Amino acid sequence: MLTPTTRKALLFWLLLGVITSTLILRLDYASISQHREGLVRTLEQNLQKGLAHEAAVLQHAAHLADRYRPLPFHLQDHLHALLNLSTAVQQLYLMQRVEEPDVDAFLKQMRRRQPGYQLQGLSPMTLPPVSPDSGNPVHHPVIMALSEGEAPAPWQPGTDPGLSPAHRAAVMSTPSADTPRYSQVYRLQQGGPAVSLYVPVGNSADLLGLTASLSDLLDAQDLPAGSVLNLVAGDKTFPVLSSPPDVTPLFYLPQSFSLQLDEQTWQLAYDYPVFWHQLSWGPQLLALVLNTLGSLLFLAWLRQREATTSCRLESQQVHQLQQHLQQHSQALQEQLNENQLLTHRILDIQERERRHLAQELHDELGQCLTAIRTDARMLLQDHPDPDSSVHQHAENIDSIAGHIYDVTYDLMHALRPTLLDDLGLVDALRELVGGGQLERQGIRVDLALKGALNEMGERYNITLYRLIQEALTNIQRHAQCRQVSLRLERLDIDTLDDRVELEISDNGQGFDPADQRHSRRFGLLGMQARVRALHGEFDLHSQPGEGTRISIRIPLVAAEVRGEARPSATESVVPPRLDANRQPA
Known part of the structure; x- marks a missing residue:
């Protein structure tokens, strides 16, 4: 045999x-x-x-x-x-x-x-x-x-x-x-x-x-x-x-x-x-001899490999314990990854619901308000006498409907910024900072945007937007400051160290991060969850009377290489590349 x-x-x-x-x-x-x-x-x-x-x-x-x-x-x-x-x-x-x-x-x-x-x-x-x-x-x-x-x-x-x-x-x-x-x-x-x-x-x-x-x-x-x-x-x-x-x-x-x-x-x-004599029998015989020698060498190599297989099996037994330990580590890492995926899913669902609610407000309530204002204006045309009760009631209806429409528009804009989908992250952030709410409270914002910020995926865009939106909201509510510095920069693009860095600081009253009343606020917890879901780093520095500084670092390449930055369910077409220093129209 x-x-x-x-x-x-x-x-x-x-x-x-x-x-x-x-x-x-x-x-x-x-x-x-x-x-x-x-x-x-x-x-x-x-x-x-x-x-x-x-x-x-x-x-x-x-x-x-x-x-x-x-x-x-x-x-x-x-x-x-x-x-x-x-x-x-x-x-x-x-x-x-x-x-x-x-x-x-x-x-x-x-x-x-x-x-x-x-x-x-x-x-x-x-x-x-x-x-x-x-x-x-x-x-x-x-x-x-x-x-x-x-x-x-x-x-x-x-x-x-x-x-x-x-x-x-x-x-x-x-x-x-x-x-x-x-x-x-x-x-x-x-x-x-x-x-x-x-x-x-x-x-x-x-x-x-x-x-x-x-x-x-x-x-x-x-x-x-x-x-x-x-x-x-x-x-x-x-x-x-x-x-x-x-x-x-x-x-x-x-x-x-x-x-x-x-x-x-x-x-x-x-x-x-x-005829037979026209074929090259000499080279055929030489090829047969060389094939035989090559096959004998191949047979010797196979037998040598069999001899080393037993040694390799012993080495495998030694590594089994290490693999067992690695499996436990991998299980823990998988649980961590599942938590991160769950966070991604929750954030995606949240954004999808916000977008759906904003769309419903625009399609249903917006159309109804437009119809009410149209009817009121038709009544004003039919009753031009300003002293008539119909004319006055029509003006009141038009004014109230316009106020409701403005409130609805602000609510829709807070739920889903349209500039983020239409023009990209740069113009959306400039519109968020320059919306007028901070200026009405006497807060001046120094905004610095650098790098190819409009070339990131939808998940990174919405995460950064929400982080800045939440930070500015907290500043308006609790900081009691007069100046805010906001820097967003993308570094080392097209390399393995491609990342985006966000730093937000104010000159407000600050707080003690060790105080459970402040560290357990849902705004800060939500910001930390969003950053960690993208394998980022979140650092908070604050002291009473010395203001607050938030430093965020999110990698862009490493997560994609590991297959962890999956496309969002709400992801849309990426806007064209724009210069971060370009002013919006």
Whole structure:
């Protein structure tokens, strides 16, 4: 039985072997594909160069035919010399365009040169094409045929290439063409594919044709053994090369390219054979040896790790007691966190209820007061006499409704300051301090706001606002002072020590913090609860007759990193960043 460690090492060996073998095979495939593409490009270049060369030979032959047309024997000698310019040329042949009414005169003329000359059709059912100009049947009999070698020539004197479906379109369009016309691909008698090129001879009715072997043009003899090369033209496939290999290939990689001639599209399909010897067996063997060595090292490392596991277990037992103590500490910390979360929840509910109450006062009572004042003013318009009782009662109603509306507005503003939602903390604090209540009591406030105070979250904004609001309320009620200093500053922004510091001091009568009557006031307890809920520090310094100073420090980054400063249920969109020194509009 294999141990779990041995099974892991064996699995690692198999996985590493598969990965390295796959990489080497991909490299082999890329190399083979590159060689195959090079062969296909060579075939394409050979075919294009060969067809261009045959077209040039045919053009030169047409020039000679136009020059020596009255001397056919001299023409035959010159055309024979052109056959040696290309090994792919199978035959050169000269044709004459003859319409049906001129056939007898043409035969008499040809028989004077070649006794026994006859027109030869493919079959009695094959009809010649019709001239679009005159509407007469048109023949294109061969009047001179030259071939090289012992292979049978495709065309003999008297035969008509225009009767063949593969040649008819090219033959009929040649007289009006400026470039050589190509026939469709057809099979020679010896079995290879061929194509014929046709050009007109000067201004005469003669046509010159050239038959070229596509196998010779492609020069596919240098392809690897086992290669399969086919020429696809239309719906016909012509084998060009199919050499049986000595060894059966592993597989074939197909590759093809297309060639456009006149209105025809030829496609050359090449199947490249891949053999065993083309794969990199040396690197495969080296990779196997390296994989085996790596797996053995991995096995040794696994066994070493097992040996150290027992020591680690003993160390874990030593740490269990420490973990037990840590768990008790964590439980206490969790209780503290739960208390803080509960405080957050209570404050959130309080703010939500304040906002709801302020909204209800605005929507319900505010609309009713507006309707009452509207009706009172309509009564004033209907009874303009100031001495009438209706007019006086209407004025009283409008005055009382306006007073109630002002009291309601102040109450709504105390419940939920609108500037805190609309413009941010900076403008809300300036409006709170400059509201006029402190000035009416003869209290001057020195307000200092610094730093990016409008970029904090809703929870910090409402907490700071309530702290300052509560502190100013206590000062109005108990301090009996004439001057208040209020400083709010954000320090070390965008760092781990990002924090906000608040300091409020007055020159009032002060009090003894040790006195339970003062230290247990709900205002101070609420301020301490709000600060501690945000992991802040709250310091109170006061002495009878020496005034009071409150120092508050609230971290902004540390609580968020610990995940303790969760978004409030009443949180709204944060106002855009404003400069703390900007005066409100």
